[in-house]
Amino acid sequence: MTEETIKSVTANEPKATKKGKTGARSAHVATKKRKATRKAAPTNNAPKAKNDATGAKPAAREGSRKSEMLVLLQRPGGATLSELMTASGWQAHSLRGFLSGTIDKKMGLKVESAKREDGTRVYSVAK
Numbered sequence: 001m002t003e004e005t006i007k008s009v010t011a012n013e014p015k016a017t018k019k020g021k022t023g024a025r026s027a028h029v030a031t032k033k034r035k036a037t038r039k040a041a042p043t044n045n046a047p048k049a050k051n052d053a054t055g056a057k058p059a060a061r062e063g064s065r066k067s068e069m070l071v072l073l074q075r076p077g078g079a080t081l082s083e084l085m086t087a088s089g090w091q092a093h094s095l096r097g098f099l100s101g102t103i104d105k106k107m108g109l110k111v112e113s114a115k116r117e118d119g120t121r122v123y124s125v126a127k
Contacts, residue, residue, distance in 0.1 A: 065088050066103075068087055068088070069087070069088060070109075070125070072084060072087060073103070073111065073123060073125045077124070078112075078114070078124025079123055081095065081096075081121055081123070084123065099111045099123060103125070109125050109126070111126075112124050
């Protein structure tokens with residue numbers, strides 16, 4: 001290459017930009033512990049339901065969704081998922097969680113699931 005071509009090639013390249021002004025950098029070390037800015041939420045002092053002398057779990061309040069579900073589950077033949085959904089207004093996955101969590105584990109009642117001949121699933125409380 002000739003000297004002229006080298007000058008023309010380097011003339012077409014972009015020039016380096018000037019460095020911007022930056023402040024002094026500090027060392028990356030842990031900061032001092034500070035006081036919390038928000039206070040913790042107060043504890044809930046609501047009275048807890050007590051078990052009776054036999055150790056049975058507390059029953060559902062009259063008129064609550066839990067009591068409505070228990071009535072449907074304790075009737076002869078049990079209740080289908082669609083019946084329970086219309087009675088509670090919940091979706092299927094929420095209702096299944098309620099059956100296994102609240103009714104089965106928390107209340108200590110055994111929920112049985114069976115399939116009818118027409119293919120619908122029926123839930124009932126074991127006696």
